[in-house]
Amino acid sequence: MAHSSGVVVRVPATSANLGPGFDSLGLALDLHDEVEAALTDTPGARVEVEGEGADELDRGEDHLIVKVMRATFDRMGVPQPAGIRLHCVNRIPHARGLGSSSAAICAGILAARELAAGRGAGRERLPDAEVFALATEIEGHPDNAAPCLSGGLTIAWTDRDGTVRRVRLDPHPDVRPVVLIPAFRLATAEARRLLPASVPHADAAANAGRTALLIAALTQRPEADLLLAATEDRLHQDYRAPAMPRTAELVRRLRAAGVAAVVSGAGPTVLAFTTPETKDSIASEVGNDWHIQSVNVDQTGADVLSPETR
16 A cells, blocks of 8 residues: 655644633643544545544544545645545543544644645645634634644634634743543533523623633733632533533532632533642542543644654
8 A cells, every 4th residue: 555654743632711711712731632644545544543532433534634634635726635544642532622623623634734745736835824714614613723723822813804813822830720521521512502692791791801811810920819710701601501510510619619610611621720729629629530630731732743753
């Protein structure tokens, strides 16, 4: 089976919203999936999966990364290859609110861009802005794609003409994220169906103020009192609580103990920002059926490597 020299794409987990920053704020975490991709002369796709989803994911053309790669070739005006070979090492939990689908989408776009460049085919190399736009188009919203591609803390928004944009910020080195991952899952689409079409003006105004405060806390003063106030949300978490009552209850208990806890993305994982004053409170409030994992902020974002450096 002849095939092109492959590329390896490493993509981080992400946590979106961060409480008040609904559909706009995101944080990259140092929990990574790795995808090795190559183009082959054998028709069709062949996918090998290790780790998360190994017994569940499609091993052919319906695998998300394969579909994204083919969509990217079409967007670039590159002829479709006969076949695609993938080897995926998945560490990001699926359907837990840690950006696994965005990671797969970003990996597919970047792998296709690199492989197209290696073939010398198509138009000029797909610009980073178009990578972000395509990832947002496929995912449906930009808050996970932005930190996945950029690393760090990101703010994403959409201009009136539909152009998606992002700004990357450096979190303060004392920012200490902890993820609390349950065994149960929740599909993002299910969580979004619970959101109302409109919210009270007072709630929107409260979230605007908290979001501004959260940027200041995460980049300048990650202190327990500021983080707790800054992560208060009125726009989405309470509305989604019926779909994940155990998550909502854990967030309530942690916040009552002074821990700045929020729902990670659409849930059901909980993200907590710990400080020396609050780090011991987590273990006392979390049961054995939650996996507690301290993570660093991923500063790099999605990275393309050679197979030899994997």
